[in-house]
Every structure is written in structure tokens, then in C-alpha cells.
Amino acid sequence: MGEVLMPQMGESIVEGTITKWLKELGDKVERDEALFEISTDKVDSEVPAPESGVLEAVFFPEGDTVAINMIVAFIGDGSRVGEHQSPAGGAQASAETDPRSAPPASAVVAPSKEKAPSNEKGRIRSSPLVRRIAKEHEIDLAHLGSGSGKNGRITKQDILAYIERRKHAPEVPAAAAAVFHPTPEARFGKYAVEPLSAMRRSIAEHMVRSMRVSPHVSTVHQVDCTAVAKQREAVKDKFLAQNGTKLTFLPFFLRAAASALKAYPTVNASLDGEDLILHREINIGIAVALDWGLIVPVIRNVDEKSLLGLQRAVNDLAERSRKKQLKPDETAQGTFSISNYGSYNSLLATPAINQPQAAILGLGAVTKMPIVIDDAIAIRSIAYLTLTFDHRVIDGATADLFLEHARGAIEGWNESIL
């Protein structure tokens, strides 16, 4: 049981106009049932009853503009319908001023639709001083609703309080920074507008979401690929003759990643709310660059495939991606991803996680470099491997152990290729 206040509809809104009372004096109201309607600029809003009871008093008629947090009605048990006194001409309910203990207005106005506590037929009661202050501050006194003085007269205090409130009502916050406000030639010189393709849009949405959702952290390890490079060199021609396809480094890294994912299952995982989903399959997405974007087809069960099988899968998916022949499920159910930017000669990068996965492995180009081994300088085939991981799921130590495992698999390669 208690007062019904003019609701606060937002930071920049200091008042609202009561457009319609949906209940009459003496009506029963349920909590959350629409009690009255208000209008603020271009927004029309229903105000629900704060509690159940009987509408015992209505202090402002339809058409009145009332400052926020003013008492506009009273809901009681039904024993005092029409007996409430206008709360001192509509003082604001606040911690400092309890309107019921405020000195009663000398002219007690029975709440009714015909007779408002102030503002009869649009006439606003105020003093010349108040009107001068209003003029100086460019305030329309109608915006103050009724004042706290006699017969709803607007007092100097009322208007000063209003000015204070208005000062604190902050400027409307600028729209989300992401929205582009064009000021064409002035800012860009000559330009052309190209609407984003559906794919570009989905990439944009995915990237923004991924960066927002996952705290991205990257760690980089140097991997000596000399052993693998030598073996590959030795069987290169034979492999091509036998299988009709070139052997690249990617299947080796896929194999190494699968082995590391088995050893560190939290890297082969997804966070779903409060649950960590540990994937039982090792399905690795391969980022394929297209002329018109990017797509990540998935190689299923990487751990069960031979080097030849992996090479074939990579070739096939890349080719069909470029011909737009992928089936929808071929981009689905990935549990981890690899970005092979090394094929574009990048040495080191920090890829973005392919949601909802927990990590992505980045492969730098395999390049011959001088490195120090046992205090001697040697020429070795080196690649930098990056693991970018979701720090909510994976900690740095696990990420480094994962990369060390992958490094071990590559450096200690002993499986015959053919």
C-alpha cells in the first residue's frame, strides 16, 4: 500500500504527461497491471501499478505534465478512497522530504479528475520572480507540473530545484560508437559506397562477437621443422607420382595438433555458460582464404586420418570452398581451428578464435634460419607456431604445454610418410 510515483523513464527524461488513467477511484488494481499511461516526447508508455490494492487517490488529471518521482496516486486497502490529501501540492517523494510530513497545503484539494491541485485550465500560478528565473533559464513553467506553494503555486524553490535537476539530467548518451555518422566529402574526400556481402557481414559479426566474448591471449613457440622438411623433400616426387597431389607441411601440423589436443583436452573444448564442453572428436577447421572472404571448412576426426588422407581432405575442402561447393555441415562441428597464414609468408600472427571453440593454432611460414644449437650456429627450417586461446578456459601454462607437445611431435617426427 502506498504512493504511486511518476516513473523515471530514462536519464534524459525529467517529466512525463499523463495521457490516460486506466483505472478510476475505488477500482481494484493488481500489481503490474497497467494503471495509467504517460507520454514523453515520442514515447507513449503504460505505467504498471507498483502493488495490488484499491486506487484511493489520483492527484493529477489527464493532460498534466508531472516531474519524475512525484506522487501521482495512492493505492490503499480501499478504506480511504478519496480521502487522501494532495501531497503538499505534489512535493517530490525523496529521502529528504517525506511529502506526508510536509506542512499541508492550506487549500486541500480533493483529488478528482476535474480539479487538479494546480494548473487550472492551463493557468500556471507563480510569482514574477519565478517567471523571471524561468525566462532567464528558458524554462517553460508548464514543464514543472504543479508547485509546492499554495494552490499548486510554483515557488522559487521549485524552479531552482527544477534547474538543478535539469543540470543533472545528463546529455543523451551518444549512440553506440560502432554506428558510423557520415559527413561525406568533408571527411573522406571522394568515396564509393559498397554494401557488405552476406559473407562479409557474417565475418564481421563473428569477429566482433569473438573478440567480445573471449579474452584472447596468444603464446608463440619456435618449432624446428628440419626433420620433417628433410623427409618431405626426400619423398616429395614419389608422393606426387603415387597420389597425384603435392605434400605440404599442413598435414604434419594437423597431425601434431591432433596429438596435442588428445594430451590437453581443455584446448579441444567450448565454454557454454557455466559448463565446459569437452569434445570427444577432434574436428579441426582450416581457415581458407577466398577472393570474397574467408571460410573455415572442417576436417572430421583428424586423429584417425593418415598424412595422405589429411592432405586429400585439405585439398578437397580448399578447392570446393573456392568453387562454392561446400555443404553446410562441412563448416559445422569444428572443435579447434588452424589458420595457415604461413602460406602467405607471414612469420607470426595472432589469429582470432573461431567461436565457440577455445583456441586456434596459427602456423607461420617454414623458413630456413640460423639458430644456435649446442653453442653452434646451424641453418634449420624454422616455423613460429601461435596458440591463441580463450583465457576463460585455458591458462598460459596449458597453452605452452600444448605447443611444446606439438613441437615435440614435429621435431621428433618418426612416422614414415609413404
Place this chain on the structure above:
Amino acid sequence: MSSARIFQKEPGRAAVDGMRTCTVRRLGAVEFREGCRLQLESAAAVKRGDTGDQLLFTEHPATITLGRNADGSNILAPRERLERRGIAVEESNRGGDVTFHGPGQIVGYPILDLKFWRRDVGGYLRNLESVMIGALGEFGIATGRLDGCTGVWVDGAKIAAIGVHLSHWVTTHGFALNVSTKLDDFELIVPCGIPKPVTSMQRVLGSAPPQERVVDALVRHFCLAFERIPVEEKAACATAE
């Protein structure tokens, strides 16, 4: 580097990865009243929490609508003349004065629970303006706000109108953007009670872009501005175009 994998299309899910979804429903042309009914249906679902937010797009046959603050005197033509021209007059519980809907106008009805967005109706209006300013910018139209006159303006002419209803912080009604609307019909009224001219994308650009492209731009800017994940009502193929 990474993926173009399109997030799961699951209309009905209220949130994906902690971000609230916005189901985009392209209704095609519907009568004004039917549009109101569909909005109420969506608003009920949003209030119940059955879905995230929704963004309805439609186009109405020629209709003059009166908002809650409408002053009948802002309809300039006598009713009989309106009837002869086949223009319906409907009352509406949105804020604002009188406006005109008709073919060639994109009507957007965001059904948004502001409890999940700042609880600020003023900010909501300003953000709706930003959405349209951003989208129109993509078509090379420089637009802006006019102090004290909610809506989107081009050189003093209104290109998009806004009127909103709120119930339990859930919005209905929304905005109307003139793409190729017949502008003479606005002469029947004083739009929003503000005696200023109206314009359309067609008038500004010389020709109208396809409505679908404009809707696509609006969806994109809406979801950026309100930080929602768009979900098209009809699931699209999640591969290369």
C-alpha cells in the same frame, strides 16, 4: 584470421554467448491493424522471455495513423476525400502525432525489452535515429537530427519518423523510413504536427535502392547500435554465398 562460420541460426534463443539475440522478421506488406496484432504477439513473447528481442519489418497500404498526442486538426484533408483516395485512418497507441504510411516506406517495429538496454526511453529514441542515420549513410545520404524534433532529417526535410509505445519496458511501434513513398500523400497531414517538408531516399538520390538492401543496412546498424546478435527468422544456409 579465422572464421566465417556463421553463428547458429536459432530463432527463439534469447542469447548467444551472453549477447541478446534479435530475431529479424520480414513480414512483407501487411495492413496497419494486422501489423499491430503481430507486434502484440511478438511483444507478449518478448515479455515472457520466450525469445530475445525482435525486429519486425513491413510496409503498410496507404494509412494515416494518429498517435496518442495526435491533434485531429493535423489531418488537413476531409475524411471523405481520404476515403475516395483509399486511405484508411487508424488510431494507434504510439507516442507522437499524426503520420502517414504507404507503399514504398519501410516500417520497422523493434520489439525490444529496454530492461536489457539501459532502461532509457530518451536514449532509445536517439539510438533509433543513429540506426537510420548510419544506414542512410551507406547509401550516401547525409542525415542528422533536428533538435527537439525526433526523427531523421535531410536538409530540413524529414526522411524518417519515429513513434514508440512502451509496456513493461517492452517497445512496440518504431520507425518509418521513406524509400520511395509517394510524397504528395503527406500533404494530407501535418506530419507529427511539425509543419516541415518530408522527403524520401528516392527524392534525395534520384532513384530508390531496393528495399531489401535498405532493410539489410537497418538490421546491421540496429544490431550494432543495440548490441544484439541478428537472427533471421528463416534460417539461411551457413556456407559460402
